[in-house]
Amino acid sequence: xxxxxxxxxxxxxxxxxxxxxxxxxxxxxxxxxxxxxxxxxxxxxxxxxxxxxxxxxxxxxxxxxxxxxxxxxxxxxxxxxxxxxxxxxxxxxxxxxxxxxxxxxxxxxxxxxxxxxxxxxxxxxxxxxxxxxxxxxxxxxxxxxxxxxxxxxxxxxxxxxxxxxxxxxxxxxxxxxxxxxxxxxxxxxxxxxxxxxxxxxxxxxxxxxxxxxxxxxxxxxxxxxxxxxxxxxxxxxxxxxxxxxxxxxxxxxxxxxxxxxxxxxxxxxxxxxxxxxxxxxxxxxxxxxxxxxxxxxxxxxxxxxxx
Amino acid sequence: xxxxxxxxxxxxxxxxxxxxxxxxxxxxxxxxxxxxxxxxxxxxxxxxxxxxxxxxxxxxxxxxxxxxxxxxxxxxxxxxxxxxxxxxxxxxxxxxxxxxxxxxxxxxxxxxxxxxxxxxxxxxxxxxxxxxxxxxxxxxxxxxxxxxxxxxxxxxxxxxxxxxxxxxxxxxxxxxxxxxxxxxxxxxxxxxxxxxxxxxxxxxxxxxxxxxxxxxxxxxxxxxxxxxxxxxxxxxxxxxxxxxxxxxxxxxxxxxxxxxxxxxxxxxxxxxxxxxxxxxxxxxxxxxxxxxxxxxxxxxxxxxxxx
Numbered sequence: 027x028x029x030x031x032x033x034x035x036x037x038x039x040x041x042x043x044x045x046x047x048x049x050x051x052x053x054x055x056x057x058x059x060x061x062x063x064x065x066x067x068x069x070x071x072x073x074x075x076x077x078x079x080x081x082x083x084x085x086x087x088x089x090x091x092x093x094x095x096x097x098x099x100x101x102x103x104x105x106x107x108x109x110x111x112x113x114x115x116x117x118x119x120x121x122x123x124x125x126x127x128x129x130x131x132x133x134x135x136x137x138x139x140x141x142x143x144x145x146x147x148x149x150x151x152x153x154x155x156x157x158x159x160x161x162x163x164x165x166x167x168x169x170x171x172x173x174x175x176x177x178x179x180x181x182x183x184x185x186x187x188x189x190x191x192x193x194x195x196x197x198x199x200x201x202x203x204x205x206x207x208x209x210x211x212x213x214x215x216x217x218x219x220x221x222x223x224x225x226x227x228x229x230x231x232x233x234x235x236x237x238x239x240x241x242x243x244x245x246x247x248x249x250x251x252x253x254x255x256x257x258x259x260x261x262x263x264x265x266x267x268x269x270x271x272x273x274x275x276x277x278x279x280x281x282x283x284x285x286x287x288x289x290x291x292x293x294x295x296x297x298x299x300x301x302x303x304x305x306x307x308x309x310x311x312x313x314x315x316x317x318x319x320x321x322x323x324x325x326x327x328x329x330x331x332x333x
Numbered sequence: 334x335x336x337x338x339x340x341x342x343x344x345x346x347x348x349x350x351x352x353x354x355x356x357x358x359x360x361x362x363x364x365x366x367x368x369x370x371x372x373x374x375x376x377x378x379x380x381x382x383x384x385x386x387x388x389x390x391x392x393x394x395x396x397x398x399x400x401x402x403x404x405x406x407x408x409x410x411x412x413x414x415x416x417x418x419x420x421x422x423x424x425x426x427x428x429x430x431x432x433x434x435x436x437x438x439x440x441x442x443x444x445x446x447x448x449x450x451x452x453x454x455x456x457x458x459x460x461x462x463x464x465x466x467x468x469x470x471x472x473x474x475x476x477x478x479x480x481x482x483x484x485x486x487x488x489x490x491x492x493x494x495x496x497x498x499x500x501x502x503x504x505x506x507x508x509x510x511x512x513x514x515x516x517x518x519x520x521x522x523x524x525x526x527x528x529x530x531x532x533x534x535x536x537x538x539x540x541x542x543x544x545x546x547x548x549x550x551x552x553x554x555x556x557x558x559x560x561x562x563x564x565x566x567x568x569x570x571x572x573x574x575x576x577x578x579x580x581x582x583x584x585x586x587x588x589x590x591x592x593x594x595x596x597x598x599x600x601x602x603x604x605x606x607x608x609x610x611x612x613x614x615x616x617x618x619x620x621x622x623x624x625x626x627x628x629x630x631x632x633x634x635x636x637x638x639x640x
Binding site for chain 1: 343459
């Protein structure tokens with residue numbers, strides 16, 4: 027069962043599904059004029075024993091920051107749940123907490139509480155994050171408009187390609203490119219500089235954590251629309267272009283790869299005048315996603331978070 | 334390292350320790366006119382593989398509800414992080430979610446979001462809960478007054494004795510008593526009927542999750558006061574009285590045992606007129622806890638949450 031199935035089966039249909047949950051159609055919840063997100067990372071699944079704890083801490087904060095800023099809201103407060111496994115020692119905690127401190131300062135976040143426990147095996151780390159609306163609206167996933175254009179920030183697929191490089195150390199591209207991609211996997215950089223721009227201009231928005239295709243599908247399904255996107259227009263880093271040239275099957279990572287933490291949003295024409303924003307297609311009235319310029323032989327199932 | 338050491342080492346002393354964290358002196362955080370708490374329970378540590386998932390779910394909600402109502406505030410919203418281990422199947426999830434639904438209804442809570450992930454080994458379950466102040470104050474742990482009296486709700490020690498019964502199935506007391514104690518361990522019953530009473534009357538308050546001695550020590554330390562309590566006045570259930578008669582060493586569980594989720598609070602004289610509230614001592618000006626009527630040979634280290 028993946029997370030979407032879980033939500034459909036246990037949450038959306040229940041009377042406990044209140045207006046505050048946005049019917050679980052979004053990555054965030056809304057209560058008392060605040061927007062909330064929470065994400066968990068598990069050792070052995072989302073991070074690994076030999077990862078730098080300093081970077082693990084930053085990743086934990088950043089995957090959550092990403093969810094909120096994609097709504098056009100700056101996060102301000104967080105709570106931290108650390109369930110520490112048997113591989114964790116004082117040195118690990120010390121470096122992990124340095125990463126937490128560093129990103130609390132960087133994103134101007136207040137850590138207001140948390141819980142620390144021990145597990146018998148691996149570590150499980152959760153952060154809950156929120157920011158207040160202060161009279162502003164927030165940009166939902168479900169509010170895309172027909173004929174609005176589709177935009178992405180940054181470059182797409184780097185993180186999944188970085189993970190691929192990590193698992194395939196013998197790949198024949200220059201080290202500077204593999205280092206770039208691996209770093210994109212290890213350290214997401216939420217587009218905080220675009221928060222207000224998204225809030226002001228986007229009709230719908232989500233971060234790209236499950237993969238471009240899967241997150242686009244979420245916008246389409248919840249907005250009851252379809253989309254067409256041009257593969258050739260999807261912005262790729264130089265490193266990504268280089269690795270795809272080497273192995274064209276890796277094109278699939280651009281579409282299906284997760285963990286980019288860029289923003290996918292819809293809006294009127296012309297929003298790509300902003301640096302770091304690229305138009306990749308538009309919303310349509312039929313309920314399907316049409317991917318133009320793409321090799322038909324490559325699967326488009328979308329990355330699914332198994333639970 | 335236990336949780337108190339962790340907080341001292343990594344949190345209280347840092348500049349990231351803001352007023353919103355209440356300097357980590359309380360079980361809750363305060364932000365945007367809301368009071369927050371979060372607690373995690375780990376399989377193999379706080380619950381076990383063969384525990385009823387329906388009850389595990391309720392325990393997860395109730396340990397969090399307990400924190401907020403001890404502040405005299407009703408919780409209203411929550412987020413659920415499920416990191417599900419390899420022992421979890423669809424039947425388990427189904428029964429777990431029935432327990433969640435049941436307690437969301439019972440406590441009038443709105444589930445506004447969450448995250449579901451998979452772990453490689455055991456399950457780790459977190460809930461973050463909050464309620465709004467609506468112009469009311471909330472009762473801190475650090476605001477006890479000298480010469481105010483100490484009160485507890487319900488009966489103390491049942492949960493730790495229940496865990497003892499579970500681990501020692503051959504104990505010679507009638508089954509109705511062991512069943513009562515084991516049930517108190519499995520299913521906390523937060524004193525929601527006393528939320529407004531606490532808000533109106535208490536000068537300081539905490540739930541008893543770490544054990545009476547340890548939680549009293551927290552009130553004393555954060556309030557810069559001492560306390561004297563009378564062991565003979567601590568309210569015990571009939572089952573607890575019976576098991577202690579059988580084994581007097583178990584008296585220690587009354588003082589050190591955790592997981593009661595009753596409320597320990599301070600206030601002026603006369604608050605024990607309320608049903609289910611018992612006066613057990615008073616706050617003093619010196620920085621020590623004086624436990625009167627107690628057997629000196631029994632350790633009073635206090636239950637510590639190892640992390």
